[in-house]
Amino acid sequence: MILKLRDVAKHFKGLVAVDGVTLDVAPGELVGIIGRNGAGKTTLFNLIAGRLQPSGGRIEFAGADVTTLRAYQRARRGIARTFQVPEPLGRLNVLDNVKAGAFATTASAREAASIAEEVIELCNLRHKKNAEAAELTLADMKRLEVARALATRPKLLLLDEVMAGLRPTEVSAAMELCRAIRASGVTLLVIEHVMFAVMNMCERVVVIEQGGVLAEGTPGEILSNQQVVDVYLGRPKHV
Amino acid sequence: MLTDPAYLTEILINGLLAGGVYALIAVTMTVVFGVLKLFNFAHGAFVTVGLYCAVLATSLGYDPYLAIVPAALVMSAMLWLLYVLLIDRIISRPTLTQVIFTIGLLTAADALIEMIWRTDPRVAPSITSGALFIGDILVSKPRLVAFLAAALIGFGFWAFLKWSWWGLAIRAVAQHGQAAQLIAIPRRATLALAFVLSGVATIVAGILMAPAITVTPSASYVYLGIAFGAVVIGTKGNVLGAMLGGIIVGLTEALTIALVGDEWKDAFVFALVLVFLLVRPEGLFGRPANV
Amino acid sequence: MYSASDVSAASVAPPAPRRRALLVIGLVAFVAGAVVAPQLLDRHGVAILVSIFFWASFSSSWNIIGGYAGQFSLGHAAFFAVGAYASAWTYRYLGLSPLVGLALGVLVAGLAAAALGAIVFRYKLLGTYFAIGTLAFSEILRVTLGNVSWFGGSGGIPIPLAPEAPWTLLQFQPVGYYYLFLALTLAYMLLCWWIGRSRFGFQLAVVRDNEDVAETLGVRPESLKLRAFVLSAMTAAPVGTIYAQYVMFVEPQTFLSFSMVIQVVIPAVIGGLGTVFGPVLGAALLTLVIELTSELAVRPGFSLFAYGCALMVFPLLVPSGIWPLIRDFVARRGR
Numbered sequence: 001m002i003l004k005l006r007d008v009a010k011h012f013k014g015l016v017a018v019d020g021v022t023l024d025v026a027p028g029e030l031v032g033i034i035g036r037n038g039a040g041k042t043t044l045f046n047l048i049a050g051r052l053q054p055s056g057g058r059i060e061f062a063g064a065d066v067t068t069l070r071a072y073q074r075a076r077r078g079i080a081r082t083f084q085v086p087e088p089l090g091r092l093n094v095l096d097n098v099k100a101g102a103f104a105t106t107a108s109a110r111e112a113a114s115i116a117e118e119v120i121e122l123c124n125l126r127h128k129k130n131a132e133a134a135e136l137t138l139a140d141m142k143r144l145e146v147a148r149a150l151a152t153r154p155k156l157l158l159l160d161e162v163m164a165g166l167r168p169t170e171v172s173a174a175m176e177l178c179r180a181i182r183a184s185g186v187t188l189l190v191i192e193h194v195m196f197a198v199m200n201m202c203e204r205v206v207v208i209e210q211g212g213v214l215a216e217g218t219p220g221e222i223l224s225n226q227q228v229v230d231v232y233l234g235r236p237k238h239v
Numbered sequence: 240m241l242t243d244p245a246y247l248t249e250i251l252i253n254g255l256l257a258g259g260v261y262a263l264i265a266v267t268m269t270v271v272f273g274v275l276k277l278f279n280f281a282h283g284a285f286v287t288v289g290l291y292c293a294v295l296a297t298s299l300g301y302d303p304y305l306a307i308v309p310a311a312l313v314m315s316a317m318l319w320l321l322y323v324l325l326i327d328r329i330i331s332r333p334t335l336t337q338v339i340f341t342i343g344l345l346t347a348a349d350a351l352i353e354m355i356w357r358t359d360p361r362v363a364p365s366i367t368s369g370a371l372f373i374g375d376i377l378v379s380k381p382r383l384v385a386f387l388a389a390a391l392i393g394f395g396f397w398a399f400l401k402w403s404w405w406g407l408a409i410r411a412v413a414q415h416g417q418a419a420q421l422i423a424i425p426r427r428a429t430l431a432l433a434f435v436l437s438g439v440a441t442i443v444a445g446i447l448m449a450p451a452i453t454v455t456p457s458a459s460y461v462y463l464g465i466a467f468g469a470v471v472i473g474t475k476g477n478v479l480g481a482m483l484g485g486i487i488v489g490l491t492e493a494l495t496i497a498l499v500g501d502e503w504k505d506a507f508v509f510a511l512v513l514v515f516l517l518v519r520p521e522g523l524f525g526r527p528a529n530v
Numbered sequence: 531m532y533s534a535s536d537v538s539a540a541s542v543a544p545p546a547p548r549r550r551a552l553l554v555i556g557l558v559a560f561v562a563g564a565v566v567a568p569q570l571l572d573r574h575g576v577a578i579l580v581s582i583f584f585w586a587s588f589s590s591s592w593n594i595i596g597g598y599a600g601q602f603s604l605g606h607a608a609f610f611a612v613g614a615y616a617s618a619w620t621y622r623y624l625g626l627s628p629l630v631g632l633a634l635g636v637l638v639a640g641l642a643a644a645a646l647g648a649i650v651f652r653y654k655l656l657g658t659y660f661a662i663g664t665l666a667f668s669e670i671l672r673v674t675l676g677n678v679s680w681f682g683g684s685g686g687i688p689i690p691l692a693p694e695a696p697w698t699l700l701q702f703q704p705v706g707y708y709y710l711f712l713a714l715t716l717a718y719m720l721l722c723w724w725i726g727r728s729r730f731g732f733q734l735a736v737v738r739d740n741e742d743v744a745e746t747l748g749v750r751p752e753s754l755k756l757r758a759f760v761l762s763a764m765t766a767a768p769v770g771t772i773y774a775q776y777v778m779f780v781e782p783q784t785f786l787s788f789s790m791v792i793q794v795v796i797p798a799v800i801g802g803l804g805t806v807f808g809p810v811l812g813a814a815l816l817t818l819v820i821e822l823t824s825e826l827a828v829r830p831g832f833s834l835f836a837y838g839c840a841l842m843v844f845p846l847l848v849p850s851g852i853w854p855l856i857r858d859f860v861a862r863r864g865r
Contacts, residue, residue: 050745051745070745071742071746072744072748072749072750075745075746075747081746083743087740087742087743089735089739089743090739091538092538096537096732100732100747103729103733103747104748104749105748107729108729109728109729109732148747149746152747152748280792325842325846328846332845332846332849333849334657334658335602335799335803335845336846338799339796339800339841339845340841340842340845340846342792342841343837343838343840343841343843343845344838344841344842345838346835346838347834347837347838349834349838350837353830353834354828354831357830460788463788464665467662467665468666471662502673502677503677505669506669506670506672506673506674509670510666510670512662513663513667513670516650516653516655516663517649517653520653520659
C-alpha cells in the first residue's frame with residue numbers, strides 16, 4: 001500500500017469537513033474520488049498533501065507515518081498535487097513553471113531544464129513552451145498544473161478536478177494523459193465530476209459523502225449502488 | 240521611587256495625555272489604511288506640517304491654537320487637490336509604488352519645511368503654556384488641552400464614521416469599493432473625503448501638540464513610527480483599536496522614561512510592537528488569520 | 531513590479547545571443563570607464579562617484595531580500611551598522627585592522643539576520659508586518675547602540691586618523707574608497723546575476739509569487755527567505771565597514787537613522803527590483819538628481835525637495851524601474 005488513511009478527520013470549529021476516512025491505495029492504482037460538492041473531497045486532498053493538518057487519524061505514505069509532516073516535507077517524499085483552480089506562476093513561462101517543479105529533485109539548472117523538457121513532451125505542451133503562463137487557455141493551464149506537479153517526480157499524484165471546464169475532446173486527451181502517467185509508474189488519485197472519464201479510466205472509485213466514505217468499488221459496482229445513485233449519480237442516462 | 244503612588248500616577252497621567260494625541264494620529268492613519276488601502280509614509284509629515292503651522296502662527300504674533308481653523312480650511316483645499324491630482328492615481332498602483340511615492344511626499348514636505356524654517360528647534364508658546372497642579376500631580380497644560388481636544392476630535396471621527404451617511408459610505412468603500420459603487424456610493428468622492436478628513440485631523444493634532452514640545456523637522460519620523468506602532472497594536476483599520484493603541488504607546492513611553500530613561504523610549508515602544516507582531520499580529524481587535 | 535525581475539524577464543523574453551554580446555561589451559566598457567573616471571574628475575566629482583557606488587552596493591545588498599526574495603525589509607540599516615561598528619570598535623579598542631573587523635562584521639550580521647529571520651519568518655510575518663518588524667529591530671538597535679557606553683554611546687566611535695598607514699588599515703584618499711565601493715558593487719552585481727540563474731533564485735521567485743504552490747514543490751518558504759535574509763545582511767556589513775572608514779566615525783544617529791533605513795530601498799525600487807543593474811542605475815540617477823539640484827541651491831533643503839518630488843513622479847511614470855524599461859525597449863526593438 002502506498003497510501004494508508006486511518007480514520008482521518010478534520011474539524012473546523014464545529015464544522016466536520018472530513019469524518020473518519022479510512023482508505024488504502026495500492027501503488028500504481030488509478031483511483032477516482034467522486035461525490036457532491038462540499039462533501040469534503042478537496043479537504044481530503046489537502047489533508048493527504050499536507051496543506052491541512054488532520055484533527056484526528058493517521059496518514060501513512062510509502063510505509064512512513066506522515067501525519068504531522070508539512071506540505072513541503074510530503075512533497076519531498078513524493079506526494080504531488082494540482083489545485084482545483086489552477087495556480088500557475090503567472091509571470092514565468094511554461095518551461096520555467098515546470099522547471100520550478102523539477103528543482104524539487106535536483107539542484108542543477110541544467111538537469112531541471114531537461115526534466116522539464118521531458119515532462120512538457122509527455123504533457124503535450126511543447127508548442128506552448130515559451131508562452132507566459134498567465135496567457136494560457138484553461139485546458140493548457142490545467143495541463144501545466146499537471147506538468148509542474150509531475151516534474152517533482154512524485155510517487156503519488158493528486159489531481160483535483162483536472163477536467164472541469166474542458167470540452168469532450170480535451171477530456172479524452174486528459175484521460176490519455178492520466179493513463180500515460182499511470183503507465184510511467186505514478187499512483188493517481190483523481191477527484192472528478194466528469195463521470196465519463198471516471199468510469200472509463202479508473203479501476204477503483206471511492207464515493208465521498210458528508211466527509212466520509214459512502215461506497216468503494218469498481219466503476220460497475222458504484223454505478224449499481226443504490227445509495228450512490230440516490231445521493232449523487234441520479235438515474236444514469238448514458239455512460 | 241515607583242512605589243510612590245503620586246509619582247506613578249503622574250507618570251501614567253502624562254503618558255495618557257501624550258497617548259491621547261498619539262491616538263488621534265493613529266486613528267487617522269488607520270482610516271487611510273483601511274479605506275484607501277494606502278500605506279502612507281507621509282503621515283508623520285502631516286503632523287509636522289501642523290507643528291509648523293503653529294510655529295508660523297507664533298512668528299506672526301498669534302496664539303498657535305488660532306491657527307487651527309485657518310489651517311484646517313487651507314489644508315482641506317490643498318489635501319483635496321493632492322488627492323485629485325496624485326493620490327487617486329496612486330491607490331490603484333501596487334504597494335511598492337505607493338511606498339516610494341509616499342516616501343517622496345514625506346521627503347519633499349520635510350525639505351520644504353526645512354527650506355523655510357531650517358532645522359533649528361522652534362517653540363510655539365501659547366496662553367496655555369505652563370503647568371498646573373491637579374491634586375498632587377504636576378500636569379503640563381498644553382498637553383492637557385491637546386489631550387482633550389484630540390479626544391474630542393477622535394470620538395467625533397468615530398461617531399461620524401458610525402452614524403453619518405458619509406461615514407457609512409466611507410466604511411462601505413473600505414469593505415468593498417466596487418460593491419459600494421453598485422449601491423450608488425460615489426467611490427472617489429468618498430475616498431477623497433476620507434483622505435482629506437484624516438489629513439486635516441492629523442495636521443490639527445500637530446497644531447495641538449506644538450505648544451507642548453520643541454519642534455524640529457525630524458518630528459515626521461518620530462510620529463510615523465508611533466503611528467505605525469499604534470495601528471499595528473490596535474489592528475489595521477480599526478478606529479477604536481487605533482485609539483487604544485495610541486494610549487498604550489503613550490503609557491509605554493512614559494513608563495520607559497520614568498523607569499529606564501528618556502533615551503530608551505523608542506526602543507521599548509518598538510520592542511512592544513515587535514512582540515505584538517510576533518504574538519498577535521492581527522492586533523488587539525483582529526481575528527487571527529488561522530487555518 | 532516583481533514581474534520585472536530578472537528571473538521573470540528571462541522567462542518571457544530570453545536574450546538573443548547578439549543582444550547578450552552587446553550586453554557584455556557594454557559591461558566591459560562600463561567597468562573600464564568606471565576605473566578610469568576618477569582620474570578625469572576633481573575632488574567634488576570623486577565624492578559624487580563615491581556616493582553613487584556607496585548607494586549602489588548598499589542597495590544591491592538590499593535587493594537580495596527586497597527584490598529577489600520579495601520581502602520588503604526596513605531593517606537593512608541595522609546590518610550596515612553592525613558592519614560599521616564591528617570594524618570601528620575592533621580598530622579603536624583592540625587595534626585590529628578593519629579588514630578583521632570587516633570579516634567580524636559579516637559574521638555578526640549573518641548571525642543577527644539568522645536569529646531575527648528565524649523568528650519573523652517562522653511567525654509568518656508578511657508584507658507590511660515584516661516591514662514594520664524589521665524596522666522595529668533597526669530602531670531598537672539604534673537606541674541600544676546609542677545608550678550603551680561600551681559601544682561609544684550616542685557619540686559613537688571616532689576612527690582615529692593614521693597617516694602613513696599601511697593599506698590594511700583601510701584609510702585612503704577618497705579615491706581609494708571609490709574603488710572599494712566600485713569593487714563591492716561589481717561583486718554584488720555578480721552575486722545577483724548568479725542568484726537569478728540558480729535554483730536558489732528560481733525557488734525564491736516561486737516563494738515570492740505563491741507560497742502555497744512553493745510548498746507543493748518541496749520548498750520550505752521560511753528556510754529560503756531566511757537564506758536570502760542572511761545573505762543580504764552579510765553583504766550589507768562590508769558596506770558599513772568601508773563607509774565608516776570613509777567618514778572616519780560611526781554613530782547611531784547617522785548610520786541607523788530612519789532616513790538611512792528608507793533611502794537604501796529606493797535605488798533598487800527605482801532602478802528595478804530583482805535585477806542586476808537596477809540598484810546601480812537607481813543610485814546613479816538619484817545622485818545625479820541631488821547633484822544637479824544642489825547646483826541650483828536656492829536654500830538648504832532644496833535638493834532634498836527635488837529628490838522627494840523625483841520620488842513622487844518616478845513610480846508613476848516608470849513603475850517597474852529603469853532597467854526593465856531599458857530592457858523591454860531593447861527587446862521590442864530587436865523584434
